[in-house]
Amino acid sequence: MGTHKNTLQSQEKSPNLSNGGSLSDAVTNPLSLTKSNDNSNDNLNINLNNSSPYNSLRKKKISTYPPGKAKLLWTKSKVYIHLTKNKSDNISGFLSLIKVYPTSINNEILLTWFPESTLSNSNDRAIFESCDLYINLNQYKSNYNSNNHDNHNFPNSFNTNKKKVFFINSSILQSMGAYSFQTPLSNIFSIQARVPSLGWWWGSIIINSRSQFDTFPILFFHDDESISTQKEQKFKNKDFNPFSSNNEGQLFWGGDQFFTILKKYILVERSSLDSSFFLINPNSDDLNYTKLVTTDYKSINKNDPNNQGANNNNINESIEKIRHTLQNISVNKIVTSAKWTILESLARVSMLAKSKVDELVEENPKVKALLNKPEVVKINNDFDTARVYLAKWALAISEQAEKNKIDLILDKNYQNLLNKELGGNFSNLSIQEISKIHRRKEISPVEWSSFFDSNGNLILTVNEVKERIFHGGLNETIRSQAWLFLLDVVPWDSSTFERNQIIKSLRSDYQHYLNLWKIDIEEKQKDEYWVDQKFRIEKDINRTDRDLSLYKNPKKSSTQKDKQNQSHNKDENNDNDNDNDNDHNDNDDEEHNISNIKNEHLKNLREILITYNEYNQNLGYVQGMTDLLSPLYYIFQDNALSFWCFAKFMERMERNFVRDQSGMKNQMLVLTELVQFMLPELYLHLEKCDSNQLFFFFRMLLVWFKREFEFNDTLRLWEIFWTDYYTSEFHLFFALSILSKHEVIIKRHLRQFDEVLRYINDLALTMDINDLLIRSELLFLRFRRMIEIIDRENDMKERAKMYKVPNESEVETEVETETELENDINNASTSNNINPRINRINANRISKTKTFKPSEQKKPNESTSDKKNKNYKISESLRALLSKEIVVQKEVEREPGMGGG
C-alpha cells in the first residue's frame, strides 16, 4: 500500500487536481479520517499513473494506416450477449477496441461488439483471434514483468520485443451483424462490472452511454471458452504466491483484461459509491459527489468495533448526516443521471427478456441499492433482523439433527483421511472434475431397437440399458416404450408378444377401476368425500401445464390423436361432448372454467385421477399429483397406459403425499444428514440462517423438481431417476448438487431464512440440468467412496484394538485405492491429477496431520484425543442411500368420514 499512501499525500498537497475537489470536502469532514485505509480507492493511483501512457500515446508519431484498414487495438473473443434465459439464444462475439483513423484530428477509439458470425471471411477471424491472444497475454506479461524480476514462466514467443500491430478491414465496421454495436469511448458514461464471484457463472459488463438514446446489451464474458483468459489464468496459477496479499480472493476474469486495456486509452475511475461502477472520463462533479457520500458511509462502518454499547448515538447521528446529505443532493447529477441511465438501459434493452432485466435489478444488490438511494435504506434495513421462526416439526427435525450432529459431521481425522484419498477438499467439486465429464447423447430409436432381438427380447443386461439411460436419456419418440420398462409396468425380460398380452390385461384392469365410479356416477355424486376429491382434481388439472399446447383448449376440431384416444375414453360428461365443435370463440375465462373442461386431454387427466382415487382409496388425490401425471400422459396419450405408469410411479411417490407428511419429513431429514456429511461447512452456514431443515427443498422433493425445470428437462430427469442406476434415492443427490453448486453464494451472501428461501425458489427455470446431473453423479460416487473409506478405517481400528497393535498407522494406510474413484466413471478424474499445486498443498497438510489446527468447525467441547479413538458411525439412513431398492411408504387407512385434505 506504500504507493497508495504517496498518492494520497500528493493529492492532499495539490487539491487542484481535476479530481481532487472531493478531497477538500473530505478533509473538512471529521468522519473521513479513516479513509486512508480504504482499499477501494486503489484505482485512483492507477489512473493517475496510467494517464501518462495515454498522453504519450497521443504524442506518438502518426504513421498512416494501409488503405481501407483500421487498427485493432484490442479484442476479446467469446464475449456473449444473452438474448433470453435460453442458452441456445446466446450469441458469441468479439468485444474490441478499434481505431479507425490514425490522425490526431479524428482520434476516436471505438468500442465495438459484434457476433462471431459477422466474420465470414476466415482471414478476418484469424486476425481477431490472434490479436485476442497476443495483446491480452502481452498485456499480462508486461504487468507481470513490472512486478517480478524474472519471467522464466513465460513461453519464449512472448519475449519478443517487436510489437505486433493488427489491421482489419474497415469494411467490417460497416457490415456488422444484428445486435452488434459500436460507440466512441468518449460517448461512454460508465461501465458496470459484475465479476463472476458475485454468484454468476459469467462475469458481465453493462455499458451506459452518455446519450440517453443509446442502449447496449449486457456483455457476458464466457471465460471458460476464451483461450486468452484461460491462458492468463494458467500463468497466474503458475505464479500463484499464497503469501502475496494482492491475490486474496480476487478472481481473475475476462473483464479484468478489458479494464486493464481500457485504462490505457481513457481515464477510468471506479466509483467509490458502488465499487462495481467504473466512470469513464468522469468530470469533477461526478467524482465529487461519489466521494462525499462514500466517505460518510464508510466511516460509519468503521465505528470503533470494540466500543459496542456506547455508539448508538453516534450511529444515529451518522445516519442523520447521511440522510441530510442525500436529501440535499438529490438533484445531483450522478443520482439522476446514473439512475436514469441504468433504468433506461434496462427498460429499453428490448432484446433481453424481461425476466433477465428483473433478475439484474433484483439480484444485484448493488444496482438495487443505488436505485433506492442506498445507504440510508440499507443501514436501516440491516438493523431490522426479520426473524423467521421454525415450525413445530421443523423444530423437531432440527433438534434431532442437532442430536445427530456430533456424529454426523466428520471429525478432522476422518476429514484429513478423505481429503487425502479423494484429493483436494473432499466437500468441494472442482471445476476440472466437473468439466472432465460429459453427458452422453440421448438414446436414438435406432439404438434403442438394437437393444432387442427380433422377438423383442432384451439382448443387453438390464444394468447396461439403465446405465445408458442414466448417462444419456431417451429420445422423445421411444419414451412411450422405454418408460413402461422403467416404471415396471412391463418386465425387462419379456418378448414383444408377452408385453402385448400384459398391456391387454392392464387395459381391462383399468376399465375395471374406471367402472367403479363411472357406471354409477349418480350414486357417487352423493358421497361428499368423492365430490370433494373430484372438485380438487378439476381445480388442479385446470392449472397444470396449461402452457403446453396439448392442454390448451381446442381452437379447431380435435386432432387425429384425440380421435384415436376416444376409443378408450367414452367421456362421462356426455353433456360436454357436444360443446367441442362450438367453442371456436372460447375466451381465456372459458378456458379456465372448472365446471366446463373442454380439452379432451384435460378430461382424460381427470378421468385417470378419479380412477386412481378409486384404485388407491387410502391416499386418494393430493395436490401435486397432477404434476406427476401430466408428463406421463403427455408421452403416452393413452389413458390406460398413463394410469398404470402413474400408479407405478406413485408407489415410490406415495410417501410424499401421506396425510401426516412423515414421508416428506423423513426425506428432508436424510437430506440434512447428507448435507452435513458431504457439505459440512455449508451445513453450518445454513444452520446460522435457520435454514438447516432445508425447507426450500420441499417443492423440489414433492414433485421431483417438476417446477424447477422446463417440461422437457423434467422428462429427462425423471427417466434418469427411474433407472435407480446408482441408488433409488438419486433425487436426494440431485438436490445436494444444487446446494453444492450454489454453496459459495449461499455462504457469502445469504444470512436469513427468507433470503435462502427466496434465492433457492428463484433458481427455478434457471438451472442447467446436465451440469447438475454431472455434479450429482460425482457427489454420489464421492459419497460411496467416503463410506468405503470410513468403513475400512473403522475396520482397521477394530482389528488394531483386537490385536492390541498400537494404532500409529491409522491414517497412513492403503493408498492403492486412490484411483478407484477415477475409474468409476469414464474420464472422470479427481483433482489430484489435474492440479499439482493443490496436490502439493494437500501433501503438506497430511504430513502435518497431528498438529494441523482446523480453523473452522471447531466444536467447543471436543477434545481431539477423545475423538480420535471414537469411530465415526455412518448412520443407517445414510447407508441406506446406497440401496437401489425403492422405498415404499403407504398411506394409512382412511377412517370413514375423514376428509381428503
Place this chain on the structure above:
Amino acid sequence: MSSRKKTLLKVIILGDSGVGKTSLMQQFVNNKFSHQYKATIGADFLTKEMLIEDKNVTIQLWDTAGQERFQSLGVAFYRGADCCVLVYDVTNSKSFENLSSWKDEFLIQANVKNPDNFPFVILGNKIDLEENKRAITTKKALSLCESLGNIPYFETSAKENVNIEVAFDIVARNALQQELENDAEFNEDYSDAINIHINGEQSGCAC
C-alpha cells in the same frame, strides 16, 4: 429509535386451495393477473414497499399451499406474523365454511401471544364471476366476520383488481399496529442486533 427503523411486516395468507391466494398477492404486488398460476407447493413470499401513516414499511406476504395436509409445512412460516389474511371464494361455500378453522389453526400454530387482539382480515375473492354463481352473500359474510371478532371484510377480485389496494392497506395498517406492540416487548434485543451488525459489516467489494 423505532421510527427510524425499517419496518418489516409479515403477513400470512391462508385459505382453501384455489380461492386465489397467489392471484391476490400477485395483483397487489406486481399488478398482474394470470390464469396460469399453478397450485402453490411449499411456500413462497413477495414483498412490497408501502407508505403507511408517513412511515415506510416493507410488507412481506407469505403464500402457502391450500391443501390442509401441507399446512404442517406452512406452520414454519406462521411465526412472527403481524397479520393474517383469510381468503375464501365467494362462489365456493365450502371455502367460506372453512374460514373459522383456518383462523383457529393459525392461532394455535403461530403461537400468538394475544389471540384475541391478533389482527385478521377476511377477503371474499372472485366477485368478478357472474352473480348466479355466487354462493355467499355479502350479508352472510359480514355476519360471520362480526361473529369472529369484528374482522374487517373486503370483497375482492384479483382478476379485475377490485378492492385489492384498499384491503391490503388495512392489512398493512393492522400489521403495523401489531408490529409496534411486539416491538415494545422486544426493544431490548435491538441494541444488540445493531452492534453485531456494525461489527460484521464489510466495506467495499473486490472487483
